[in-house]
Amino acid sequence: MAEEVILLDYWPSPFGTRARIVLAEKGISYIHKFEDLPNKSPLLLKMNPVHQKVPVLVHKDKPVCESDTIIQYIDEVWNQSIPLLPSEPHQRYMARFLVDFINKKVYESSIKVWMGATEEQENGKKELVEWCKLLEAELGNKLYFGGDVFGFVDIALVPFYNWFIVFKKFANFNLETECPKLVMWGNRCLNRDSVSKSLPTSEQVYQAYLEFKRGW
């Protein structure tokens, strides 16, 4: 059984970015394989036949699919460092709830900003401000969502925060007035090595958007 860790990834994917960040946070060496999404590799189709999506972590020849599940799996297997999820049950619940909220609401509104015609894009921006205010209220005066330690919710959200920076350029989307604490949180995250080395550049994100529009 191969002990090696493989990450099947697509560089601009916010979900792939989550996997990269958690692997970097835990100091795990891995083989990084990039997918050409219109021509998915046989390994991807074998490892994730149901959804056929990146990211997929392959560990001991077995697949782990879906980015939030990848984070929890890595946290449970490489458990020598500070856990990424809180230990208190209601705080654990809140972390899971917020990641689910990001997966659904933040993702869906972001797609409207990426893909929508003018009116839909404006609606997406309004929704995003609303979601970011909710997230900022949840963050409060803490350094990170879990307190003093960078964790599950931070890893799930920061790839979208990186999208927001790109939205500033082409959709006039600005959080600085509405959500100053969330912007400070975002900058704090961007200063971490595990994050800065894992994020795609604005150009990579924008190119992915163009590919997305072409319909893969």
Place this chain on the structure above:
Amino acid sequence: MAEEVILLDYWPSPFGTRARIVLAEKGISYIHKFEDLPNKSPLLLKMNPVHQKVPVLVHKDKPVCESDTIIQYIDEVWNQSIPLLPSEPHQRYMARFLVDFINKKVYESSIKVWMGATEEQENGKKELVEWCKLLEAELGNKLYFGGDVFGFVDIALVPFYNWFIVFKKFANFNLETECPKLVMWGNRCLNRDSVSKSLPTSEQVYQAYLEFKRGW
């Protein structure tokens, strides 16, 4: 701080059913409040302002929303009995993956059978058979998805199995030839007190479908 447990619920909901089953499995006493979905209660709107959906568990005055998260929360707080999730990380991952698969694929195809016109309903049935075959392959010769012990995946799936029984009546949907082991698993689950007492009747499910069609 109130130690009491409240479940905000809607009797025919498969997601509410999951919460009822896990509460019964753990032997937890609770106050059961039923929602009139077109006129949601102030407590529901206060406890789940983002999604405004049932089920919501209220414990120590704090909300726990989303049925799969409720199951994990209850398992972590009332942790004296056999855990509902396996302890081995890849098995834990598989349980989470399958529940996510049920939430997305099984739910979406089931809605096609409920709501679709003839062609869409036929597509929904075909998809459901495909998903059930995948689930049956995952079940293998085990008693339950986690092995000998009724657990997370069983709780998540059995409310949909109850839907399949209703589909048999009005949509000529039959799993007995295609997935005999899954049918045996379903009957095994239905024989558990925690399940049989928590499931809505066929009539309740059908009435919910009619309400659903009216557009809440």
